[in-house]
Amino acid sequence: MKFDQPATTNPIDQERVVTRPHTRIEGPLKVTGQAPYxxxxxxxxxxxxxxxxxxxxxxxxxxxxxxxxxxxxxxxxxxxxxxxxxxxxxxxxxxxxxxxxxxxxxxxxxxxxxxxxxxxxxxxxxxxxxxxxxxxxxxxxxxGQFTLADTLEEGKEPDDAADSVVGDFEEAFGAAAVTVDLTYTTPDQSxxxxxxxxxxxxxxxxxxxxxxxxxxxxxxxxxxxxxxxxxxxxxxxxxxxxxxxxxxxxxxxxxxxxxxxxxxxxxxxxxxxxxxxxxxxxTSHRAATIQRVRLGADHAGNLSAVGHDTWTGNLPGGDSEPACEQTKYLYAGPNRQIRTRQSELDLPPGASMRAPGEAVGMLAIEGAMDELAEKLGVDPVELRLMNDVQFDPEKGPKRPFSSRKLAQALRTGARAFGWDGRPRTPRERQEGEWLIGYGVASAFRTNLVKPSGATVRLEPGGTLTVETQMTDIGTGSYTILGQVAAEMLGLTLEQVQVRLGDSEYPASSGSGGSWGANSASAGVYAACDALRRDLAKQAGYPYADAVFRSGKVWQGAECTELSELAGKEGVSATGSMTYGDLDEQFAQAGFGAHFVEVRVNAHTAEIRVNRALSVVGAGRILNPVTARSQCLGGMTMGIGSALMEELHVDHDLGLFVNHDLGEYHVPVHADIPDMDVIFLDELDDASSPLRAKGLGELGISGVGAAVANAVYNATGVRVRDFPITLDKILAGWDD
Amino acid sequence: MTPPTAPQGAAPSEGPQPVPATLPVTLTVNGQERTLELDPRVSLLDTLREHLHLTGTKKGCDHGQCGACTVLLDGQRVLSCLTLAVMHDGQAVTTIEGLGTPDDLHPLQDAFIRHDGYQCGYCTPGQLCSSVGTLDEIARGVPSHVTADLDDVRFSADELRERLSGNLCRCAAYPNIIAAVSEVHASQNGASQNGTAQPGAAQNGVGQ
Missing domain, CATH: 3.30.365.10 (Aldehyde oxidase/xanthine dehydrogenase, molybdopterin binding domain)
Incomplete structure (x- = not known):
């Protein structure tokens, strides 16, 4: 099955099972230690x-x-x-x-x-x-060469991150009424x-x-x-x-x-x-970056120049950390210059970590937007709204976004979070020994789809088995794919068994790049579509008239039990979904907004997150339970990237010194408050028949910048060298 | 498998006694007495996973840094990777398999499912065993770093967050775990208790 035209009405639109908040079907195995790793x-x-x-x-x-x-x-x-x-x-x-x-x-x-x-x-x-x-x-x-900062002159334009230039950036930046020119560093992360x-x-x-x-x-x-x-x-x-x-x-x-x-x-x-x-x-890690962001705007805040340069390193033949990627799409602006330079380092291999590019690129661009807003005297939410754009800013209106709810996410989040009640200037609010700060950032992650297949089998008795190589790495695949199959065949989730992660089953997208839920669901959709056609034919109903509901296939008031059609042998069908060029016709990405409140100790500069909210526009939310957990997980890892996660390089010996979980700090229970996620109503017709988009990485993309902006709002210290640790705040206070 | 045993025979008449390759250990695991001949280097964790095939207890780091291997030893939570099985002869171990089964879930296991207190599931057995131990510690009045009044240990979300911080969850189900454990605490103590510690109240999860 090829998805090369925007989705039209299909069985998923019934939303009897899909979009419902089902707990994980493999949950009882996981909580009792019976799930085998x-x-x-x-x-x-x-x-x-x-x-x-x-x-x-x-x-x-x-x-x-x-x-x-x-x-x-x-x-x-x-x-x-x-x-x-x-x-x-x-x-x-x-x-x-x-x-x-x-x-x-x-x-x-x-x-x-x-x-x-x-x-x-x-x-x-x-x-x-x-x-x-x-x-x-x-x-x-x-x-060996272990120090990125010493290699900047040697960096080459990588194959996987070509320069992207529109208009005349340097001239526009030079002529802009208000500018920021800021350099950020992000460390190696595990x-x-x-x-x-x-x-x-x-x-x-x-x-x-x-x-x-x-x-x-x-x-x-x-x-x-x-x-x-x-x-x-x-x-x-x-x-x-x-x-x-x-x-x-x-x-x-x-x-x-x-x-x-x-x-x-x-x-x-x-x-x-x-x-x-x-x-x-x-094994692999996310490579460190040095990023320079230059933004130029008129006095009102309309961007005229958008520049983002990234320097990163890897072993020869390794990919780049594409930290500029989001800057191609996030905001309007006629003059744009986006460049990556990659040098050779003799550190361990750099490769994908949750939201390659955006996770660290958003720390830079969204920090710079906050600084520009301050310089302009504009509300940071308003500055983002002002520069929202409904088409690919590099390609122009001929390549619109398939769906883009950045503005709605910012407005919804501002209202829900109480953004109006924020401290307007740094160090404005203190409660006891704690300085309180608010921060905001946009969320952005490119939407990817991959070919994916599945076999579905109507078993004797009328239950359904789904088999696909798709993996569940905590993302909810077992449950979501069961929901999709149940929806397609008019069954309940309890009537569907899902088997994953075996190469004997049809090849699948697998889990990565936030493509998993949408792509693997589309593969199951394709297999179910084939099975529905077989079953309708067997029942003697024209496929166009056949309705699958309550364990039966219907033509008007007439129906046949699926268990009857399954017979003693069962009926199976295999299908896969491939894609046309809709991702070229339309720019596709998930959008959202992050709002964070921190408190920073006025004496020790200890930083704590008080609350966090993500508003997410990621197409159809296939299962709000698992989707919310994905967002919470991304937000938490983003808080980690802002405040603690760093592989420390021994610049003489060329290793990550803190190579265990005691010394590589990830967020723990005590670091994470109760957090909120709001899903916006959205259907993305150009993404897949599910009308869904990826969201596993949207949570991490931007939240760290919201933390950093909140820390500045609390303390008056801008730390652009991540992670933001208390020694850097104290040094800022000393200056 | 059984590791090779040192040859039986007369000990040398002089010089240091040879260290036997294995030692006998008897543990009561989830209520069942189990006697094993173990290499003294075998951690309690690997005893459970490799010798008793109770793989619900997870190895995340093997260094006491992640909490995935948390089990209850005589009712108290321990990191099973940081202790050797031969040190616990005669003691009782409760693992995730002993808390409940898919058909007969412990209230915390049930709450974890309903609150989505997990994603990949790998840290989950440790989070659950740690939660059982934590509720019992609070009930027994054991204070923590965030306890305001050492003579009046009260349940709170912050107490949970502090006490469960040794159990890492990289998927970061933290808010959902806190919600799940808080709900179980409330249902076991009743709203009228107002969060005050009730000695022994949380011990019903530790099936011996």
Whole structure:
């Protein structure tokens, strides 16, 4: 099925099941510990345990690796190093790939700290861990470049973030009545899902099965096949429950590759979970940025010049952190200049983390809008409303937004939050020893769709089974896909069983880039559409007249029970959704607004969030329960990015020093107040038959800027070097 | 699997005694007595997950930094990754599997579902065991960092947030978890109690 025309009336519009607040159908399994994550499957054969040893240097060559003591240690079955690693597919970059060969232990060259240098397999975890520490590695160390700020001159225009220039920015900026020219820095950040990257690999003859923690099943299936040099058809991947991803499980790492390789050598299952202190340097992270935002406006606040430059770094072949992306679409302005420069760094691989680009780009552009509003003496909400635009500002009115409720979100949020009662000037309001500040920011995240498929089977008895490779990484896929199928076939959610995350099922969009719910739902829609046609035909009703309701298919007053049509064998259909060029005809994005109140201690500068509100326009909200949780999660991670999250670079040794959950600070219960989410009524006809848009990343995109703006409102100190920690506020007070 | 055991036989007549490769441990797990021969290096967490196949208890960090491995040991919450099984011979452990089952949910498990107090579910067993322990601690009058009057420990959302802060949730179901636990506290104590600690009131969740 191809979605190449805007959606017209379809069965989802009934909204009998979809849009209803259903709790998660897999909930009882999760709250009782019965939902199996990758490392937790029990195979007929006793497993062996893998342990990854990471490199102790950031760049160089292994000149000697002594594994004799480890091999002689109790219980050890195998020690893999680059010297005895079986042949693998090659890659021209040290950055792990989504669906291409990503070899491990491929040679003596070290390209980043904690790169795997050895893999120990033993009868028990304790034996493998103890033996790994007996390995002695000698390196010839090469100096590396670990400091982004020292590479700005070398930066090149990356393939994935070409310059985007409209009009004459420099002239317009120079001529503007009011300008801001501000530089922001955002640090390296870690996705830090609660479930470590983990894999159980076992072979039966030439056929490999991996239970692995991954976001996109067909990617890791192909990638592992390419890496291990086996046909894709010989690889089965199961990711039925995934304990969070946030982008890092879009790629596959040493746990998967080395478990699979070792299991083949040993002829026994191997299970490996990356130890937490390894994850921060061994896997992926969000790369640091330096951003310069220049805005020029007339005295009223109408933007005439919009400039956003980003500098970022990565290993050779790695993607850029596209922090300018939102600035192409967010506000009007005839003269625009958006540029990214990427340099080579010898830090661990940078890759996707929740809302690549926007999550950190919005910190800059939305901070700059706040400073411009202050300079103009305009309400920051009004400044954003004034520069709202209903079409792609680069392409003009010929490319309208499919739907854009930024203005409504700002107005709704301002009213609900009590924006009118905000302190107008910094340090205006103090309660006891606490300074109170309010902040606002827009929310923006590009909407993406991906092809996705599913099989639906009407079972004997009239229930329905949905099968798709789609994953549920906490996003609510099990429930949402069940709702979509129930809606399409006129069943209740209880009559639908959903099976996910197995490469035996039709390929799916997987979970990433906020595309999951909408895309995978569209795949289920396509499969259900095929099944509905079969069933209507079987019942003898013209498809145009057939109505599916209450477990029956109807033509007028006449009906046939679905259980009757299912017969003894059941009836199944497979379908998939692909897309035309509607995403080119229309600019597509989720929009919203964030409002935050903070308190800052007048003596210590301790920052606390008092309350936060996100107003979200993301098309049809398929399930308000799971959607609200996605927004709360994004808001929380955004608060983390504003106030605490930072991988600290050792600029001499080239590693992230705080590589565990004790030292890499993520928000905890005590950091997060009760927060509110308001969903705007919106249907996006150009997005999919569901008329939905992504929202898993909208919550994080902008909220940190609202926090920063609130901190300024409370303290009078602008911190543009994220995260905003109390020492930076105190330094501002000292000045 | 059973780890290899040291050869049986006469101990050397002189010199240090060889350390046995395994030690016997008896634990009462979710009301059932379980006797195991364990490598003394095996954490309580890995005992549950790898030896008893109770994988509901999660390994998030193995360093006592995330709370996903929280279980109840003789009724009190502990981080099972930070303690060795052989240190707990004769003690009683309650895991998430012992709190309730899909067909017979503990009130907190039921509340977590209704309030969506989870997303990916990986930290959830730890959040739940920690919540059971927390309500009991408040009921027993154990103060926390945010307790205003050490002689009058009262339930509040801020007390919960403080006491549950050792349980990280990267999906950030925090507000929903607080709502779920608060509701269970209210239903177990009744509105008339006005939040005052009731000794023992929250202990009914700890099935031994």
């Amino acid at each position: 990758a490392y937790e499957y029990r195979l007929p054969e006793a497993p062996t345990y893998g342990f990854v040893l990471g490199a102790g240097v950031a760049r160089g060559r292994i000149t000697a690796i002594d594994t004799a003591a480890a091999e002689a240690a109790p219980g050890v079955l195998l020690v893999l190093t680059h010297e005895n690693m079986p042949a693998q597919g090659a890659s021209d970059t040290p950055v792990p790939q989504q669906e291409d060969a990503s070899p491990q232990l491929a040679g003596p060259e070290i390209r980043h700290y904690h790169q795997a240098v050895a893999f120990v397999v033993a009868e028990t975890f304790e034996q493998a861990r103890a033996a790994a520490h007996l390995i002695r590695v000698t390196y010839d160390v090469t100096p 996705q830090a899902p609660m479930e470590p990257h983990a894999t159980i690999a076992h072979w039966e003859g030439e056929e490999l099965t991996v239970h692995t923690a991954h976001q996109v099943v067909h990617w890791v299936k192909r990638g592992l096949a390419m890496t291990l040099k086996v046909p894709q058809k010989n690889v089965r991947v199961i990711s039925a429950y995934v304990g969070g991803g946030f982008g890092t499980k879009l790629l596959f790492f040493s746990d998967a590759v080395l478990s699979a390789a070792a299991a083949r050598v040993l002829g026994r299952p191997v299970k490996t979970a990356l130890q937490r202190p390894l994850i921060f340097n061994n």
